[in-house]
Amino acid sequence: MYTYSEFDRDFLATRNAQFRAQVERRISGALTEDEFKPLRLMNGLYLQLHAYMLRVAIPYGTLNSAQMRQLAMIADRWDKGYGHFTTRQNIQFNWPKLRDVPDILDALAEVGMHAIQTSGNCVRNVTADHFAGAAADEIADPRPAAELLRQWSTDHPEFQFLPRKFKIAITGSPRDRAVTQAHDIGLRMVLRNGQRGFEVIIGGGLGRTPVIGKVLAEFIPEADLLPYIEAILSTYNSFGRRDNKYKARIKIMVNELGLEEVRARVERRFDSLRSEWGGADKAVLAHFRRQFSPPAFRVVPTQAYHIAYENDPVFRSFADTNLAAHWQDGYSIVTISLKAHGATPGDATSDQMRVIADLAERFGHDELRISHEQNVILPHVHKSDLPALHAALQEAGLATANVGLISDIIACPGMDYCALATARSIPVAQEIAQAFAAREHDIGGLKIKISGCINACGHHHVGHIGILGLDRAGVENYQITLGGDATEAAALGERAGPGFAYDQIVPAIARVIDTYLELRRDPHEQFIQVFHRLGAQPFKDALYQTGARANAA
Amino acid sequence: MTIRFTPSVVTANDLLSGDVIYLTPHGNWSRIHTDAALFTEQLAAEAALSAAQAQPDQIVGAYLAPARHGPNGPEPAHFREVFRARGPSNYPHGKQADNMC
Structure with missing residues (x-):
């Protein structure tokens, strides 16, 4: 997975220091709420019914065990011992105190996480297929492109005050597990003559005006992705309505201008932007692709799995609902349900987070994913480890075999x-x-x-x-x-x-x-x-x- | 035709804790709904709201919330305000945990 560079760490430290000063000025009375609100929202801090809420991004749903443990620590130290995983691959803490938020952000920065752009009229957390990098049906891991979009859109000076919030989802599979057609931009990887690229879907969204996205471009080569996305954002930023927040999303622009006109405007902008990039984005993408290389898979027998499957009906039930096909022989994708019957969908206690982190380290090449369906995924588990993993999940009350069923709400x-x-x-x-x-x-x-x-x-x-x-x-x-x-x-x-x-x-x-x-x-x-x-x-x-x-x- | 004013309390969130608070008859803030001042006249309610909004270093987002008389003091008159006065329904957190409701 992507590891923060020194630049990233410095950027985050500076940003967190700025927010700490803003909180201090708010508490001292130097900033009014009207002045402070856009600042706190840009840093993921909401005020809800009973308390503040901090929304932390989990970029494209990917976490490692150290990050999960840090979330557990934050839940214990500054919240009420749990967190809520959301439909946009974020985690929300429901009870932070204003004074503590700068410390929470510093704690997140220690593990390369933040809450930037989890609110506000900007490009939000880029979400991805939660089976990315593991799914048997995948063309290629979409997360290097997701990381490229994340870095490009973070603190992008031109796109901090868009007409409205902007959500991008990406998948590398023909089977869409990322709801790409209900995003402002949905990206679906496709192959053309052996070349990787993306079908670009635009103007999808739910909310008060639900719309299924439309195909703006059938194929944009991976190398042109960033200038093309910038062309869309730029077109939207110029045309999108700021007079009425209910008509400000890109789906309304697509409806008002018509898809053809939007396409023509985007193409014009793309033509002028494309040359300006000069290949820097391609070099960075290649660098990211190396960072997302698959783990060192083991090649060992899988009988333990088959024996358990034949003999243990509880394990079989779990395997039938909670496992998905991995591209690597001998491996499975395991979904850990956060939907125990009667539990709050998407909530995990700090103890559960630590158990999951331990299991990811022990059985899952230290990788975790959060799904938009509010579950946790161990993307790479060798089948021979599944019985032991299942036993450990049972012990922690995390073995509910209901993924995709009526209670997986x-x-x-x-x-x-x-x-x-x-x-x-x-x-x-x-x-x-x-x-x-x-x-x-x-x-x-x-x-x-x-x-x-x-x-x-x-x-x-x-x-x-x-x-x-x-x-x-x-x-x-x-x-x-x-x-x-x-x-x-x-x-x-x-x-x-x-x-x-x-x-x-x-x-x-x-x-x-x-x-x-x-x-x-x-x-x-x-x-x-x-x-x-x-x-x-x-x-x-x-x-x-x-x-x-x-x-x- | 005049629109009848709904009796209301002045409510907000505490700046530091975010907790729901109510303006009392003494002009200070309480975490408990039944401590709130119930305004039955629009002019008095709006004056109290304006005064509350002039304390931005203590509170956030003051507004008038519908309420009614109860045996122990004002009670919320809308289900949203019932939840605000009590806490979430999935965990015993918030005011219900501190016997504040």
């Missing part, structure tokens, strides 16, 4: 923490997970995603079943969307109809699930496949107890 913090939320998300996720835990393996693959307001941090639009919490006349109310998809077949869910009260949302979901179980042809036909075969109507009928079945009753 994405949920934003909702009104339990977030100042923008209109309803709670977490308790709804907890209750759904508990209600279906006993039969979730029978229900099979199903993505439920919950947001506590229309900003859609919980990605509800692209959940097979999406839940959106709203405030309806002073009462929590939950709308259901059906048929969304976050993969390469990205689709926005269709709103089922009127919302449900807090105490009616779990029974409503149960009616959808029961309908699916009745209608599926066999246990292999997943919920989303039944939805594609039959449409939303049978589920709407079940939700609102209308249609032939209700009339016959």
Whole structure:
């Protein structure tokens, strides 16, 4: 993985010293809140319902054990002993005190981490496929390009005050695990005549105006990636609307100008920028690629795995849901679920973080990933180590075998923490997970995603079943969307109809699930496949107890 | 037609801790909702809010939050304010941990 250079360390030290001085001036009264707010936001510090919240970037979701241990230390020393992993591969600390934040930032800098640009109208944390560098279906590791984008966009003087926030996601696989079509820019690696490049998707996003991104360029050679991205940002920065924050995202610009016009403007800008770079970006990218070279894989027998798989049903269940195919023979990608039934999705205690860090060191070539689905991944585990790893996870209460199942829910913090939320998300996720835990393996693959307001941090639009919490006349109310998809077949869910009260949302979901179980042809036909075969109507009928079945009753 | 004023308390977050605080009848700040001054008249509420906003070295983001009379003092009248006065529902953190609600 990328290791900070002396330049990086100096930059961060200077930046942290600046923020320390800004905090001091705020506390002394020399800065008003209006003056301080943009400064703290640029450093990831929010003020939420009950306390400050510090959002720390985990670039493209990659961590090592030392970084994970430091997050655990921060959670214990300055927070309440836990952290919350988010849908943008960040970690949030929910209870820091203003005076402590400069010390927290210094502690992060010790392990090459920071909270810069995790808020504000700038390029946010560049996210990536959480299986990057490990997935069997990958063309190449996208993280060197992600690191290039991260360094280029960090403190970039031209792009610190964009019309609105800007999110970039990147994948090196044809299977999209990074929701690239719901980002301001989504990058999907493709090969053309043996040459690596990227399909560039633009103007995707969820929030109050959900849009599936459109292909701006089918193929941009890897060597031209940075000037092309700069051309997009530059076009957006000039044209994007600053008069209305709800019309300020690039998706609105694409809608207003039309894709063709955007493409023409970007191409013009690209033509003039391309020569200015003079190849420096290419040299840096080559340097990064060396830093992301694969670990020294072991070549040893894998019988231990096969024996455990045949003989231990609990291990088999874990292997069936939580393992993914690795490109290296003999290796697996292991997802550690942070969705124990009844737990807060994405939360890890400091003890769990330390266990995970130890396991990464012992079994996983010291690498960890955080997924946008709010789980932790050990990307490189030799199959012979899987039984021992599973036993260690069981001991730590981290062996929940539910990845991709109904209880593996994405949920934003909702009104339990977030100042923008209109309803709670977490308790709804907890209750759904508990209600279906006993039969979730029978229900099979199903993505439920919950947001506590229309900003859609919980990605509800692209959940097979999406839940959106709203405030309806002073009462929590939950709308259901059906048929969304976050993969390469990205689709926005269709709103089922009127919302449900807090105490009616779990029974409503149960009616959808029961309908699916009745209608599926066999246990292999997943919920989303039944939805594609039959449409939303049978589920709407079940939700609102209308249609032939209700009339016959 | 005049829009009827909803009885309100003045609330904010403490600058240093970020904790939710309420303006009391004595003009100081309390972490406990029932200690708050309940304003039933718009002019008085807005004057109190302005006075609160003039203390930027102590508080952040003051606003008027709907509230009603209760047996022990003012109670929040909207569920968002109920959560602010208590703490999150997934852990016993915040005011509920300190018997502040």
